[in-house]
Amino acid sequence: MTAYVILKLLWTGILGFLLSALGLMVGMDMGVGTLLRFVGRTDPERRTMLNIIGPHWDGNQVWFVLGGGAIFAAFPSLYGTSFSIFYVVMILLLFSMILRPVAFEYRSKVENKHWRAGWDVAFLISGFVPMFVFGAAFGNVLQGVGYHFLWTGQYIQDESFWSYLLNPFAILCGLMSVALSVQQGGAMLMLRAEEPIYSRAKQYSSLGGLVAAILFVIGGVWMHSMKGFMLTAPVDPNMPANPLHGQHVAMVKGAWLTHFTAHPLLWLIPIIGTVCMVASSFCLRRDHVGLAWWLGAGSWIGTIGTIGAAMFPFLMPSSTAPDQSLSTWNATGSAYGLTAMLVVSSIFIPIILSYTSWCYHVMRGRVSVHDVINSHDSY
Amino acid sequence: MFARFPALLKLAGLGAALVIALLFAVFVGDQGPWYFAWVVGTVMIVLISATGAVLFEAQNSEEHDKNKETQP
């Protein structure tokens, strides 16, 4: 195994970690946004909910930006191709994400019923749409996406965007992702809020976990009858990062399960995921909220881990030109680029974590509804 | 002995910061003259404009004194 192969594997692992962290941390905020109008019935209640995640959203949004930047730097071809192929959906995602920071900053600055109601809808959209798109993207990627490359490296799209939106499996994945975010957002509200928000959040979040578990199992069964992708000839993992040459791939029914049959230990990943989802709902019902939050983290890791275990080494397989499927071996940056990014992140991530926790330390204390209503500058 | 420890630590921290700043200045001054100019220039801009405010206070109190003298 050469250094370049190790770098490729390492960055694929980091990609999986980033996607799980993104689903977890961003999903939590998004879940609160989705629940805003259902859990909060009066304006002070809604403001309390917003202020519970108020200190988070900015930092969490940066994880989202960083996710984009990291894919750009470490998987440039994947970044360019996937973002372009899912254009219409990505633009919808962008619009809803743009609404978020603005909604936080503007909503409570003006005391007008319609103004605030309008921004509440913005929160609903910007909570639901991104999570749905995030999940649906995985659903589409699992089924393969229609594209091929020209000799220059330019991709050509072979399908209409409608097939990415009106696609039962993708809708299932999208709904599962929304369910997980509702569970996580509700757990966050239960951790920080008092009655009546607490009980309402409890109902929604415990339901969210169960729905996610059911959808996850249905998705797993579905994979049996779905066409997956598999390598038909051995590849050189050290190959130059160019999707045009060096891979031979076939679309085979049930191919996504071949890794699981070959290595039965891998079944542990989906099992842990499902158990986490169910157990988390159970804990929420029994008011063990802190434990439920961590089980929620386990649900995300189990879900993304399952997809990774099924697909490796594929990142975004092509259904119309399977040989050109983007994979761990042909879609990464150069060895120099990957090394540079690795060095920079291992310097800065500890620094970020330390000053972030220092800030939390400085700002420690409890939140109260009274403060939210009486202060000028809260959200 | 132990009571002195935080003070020593602070001193060591300041010393380390100073050394890092010096090394940074030497490296950046060498590799990136404009980056260096930006660092020095920004500090200068901030300090000069702050001095402007201090001067404002001085002028203000001078005027105040004058007014006092003329209207006993």
Next chain:
Amino acid sequence: MDLINPHVVDLSRFQFAMTALYHFMFVPLTLGLTFLVAAIETVYVITGRRIYRDMAKFWGHLFAINFALGVATGLTMEFEFGTNWSMYSHFFGDMFGTPLAIEGLMAFFMESTFIGLMVFGWDRLSRPAHLAITFLVAVGSNLSALWILIANAGMNVPAGTHFDPDTMRMQFQSFVELVFSEDAQAKFVHTSVAGYVCAAMLIMGISAFYLLRGRHRELALRSFRIATLFGLISSVAVITLGDVLGRMDYAKQPTKIAAIEGLWHTSNPPYAPWAAFALPDDAKQENHFEIGIPFVLTPLITHSFTQPITGMHELEDQAAPRIRSGIVAINALKHYGDTHSSADLATFRAHEDDMGFGFLAMRHSPNQDTSAITEADLERVVHQTQPDILPNVFATFWAFRIMVALGGFFFIFFAFSTFFSLRNQLESNRWLLHIAVWAIPLPVMATEFGWITAEAGRQPWTVFNRLPTFLSSSSHTVGYMTFSLIGFILLYSALIVAEFYLMFRYARRGPQDHTSHDTTLSGLHNAQGGHF
């Protein structure tokens, strides 16, 4: 089939320019406001006078409103390279993605974490500690400008990267060369300091508004004094760095400098006049009307009296052999992709430097395929490609002139303001205050025209002399682009209305209505304490 649709490229360019210019309305202000607030707070820490604390809070809040929209529109920029410029991302992402990711790691986290402490932490931190936080926010916002301009400099003058025929992209090879390239350095300082000017003008304008109305006198006079000194020095620095950038373009981007000066024919030093006014005609490749100032152009650009500046016609002539050679390079490269033969590789290596010109010729080749050019057709393709090496001269020429005129105006205006402010004669010179109010948007306009000069002048390339713009975009349909453009226009228009409404409301109300509730507020920031 599989051909590039020029309309899609144009729409993608339009969308990128629109979203970038919009984003850039908020960014320069944040670059400068942070340091200005830091300067004000420094005075608070030194003198201990409470008014400076109120000032720092008031202007700091204005910064926070602005920051939200900067973050929101910045998301678009981060994603648009992928959604609309897939070929560019594939070709240049190995190098270009790195500074963007570092921007997130190094700058965004710092800004967005410490901005919370800056706004809510007044009563939780000692004075020097809070001042340090304010400086960290300022450094953080400028670091984000640093990394994005390093990336941008890489597009204009590719450094620390080389083309690799096996992966068909530019591979990253030297971090130090990239970060410390002269172009990156000068671009960063020029842009950052231009942000200082924007912020100084905003604070002066709002202060002047209060002075004209006779409100918040104490705050306005002091703010004006600090801002005018801040702006005066910054405007000198902007001009200095602008001059440095001009000389750099002269050395490395001759098409850009020729377009900026509307120079169709090589200059004859030292007499060569500098065109103060002209109407460049891109189609006819001449200036319709020109007022020139003799003996200015040569020393202005070259800092000498002897060096000529190559004109656009001459640049076109010089491009012809490069286009021919580039076509050879591209054909060899395409062939190499199929055969991986060392003969093809050797041919490509011999013509590698002209590769970009070969890509440029694709546009005029039969079916956009240079290997389909026949011997007889070659000269037609070369001839049609020649004018493509030039940017839009009219836009570049005028964007530059408006920027420079505004820059000169700022310097003069700051000089007068500083003079009257130091003599405490502001309130008796109401004309100056009136100008200050109306001048608030001008520096932002100047920075926008600066962006147009730099990026329109870079055309027809996204990676200078390497990858043409028309090859860079994603292969979308016109329908996709119409959808996203209409969406952006609606969304961004709604946001700007809300933003201005809030900014005006906040500025009109003034500092009194913003008495602090920090004690209660800081409680909010804790919702997360110790949970993760």
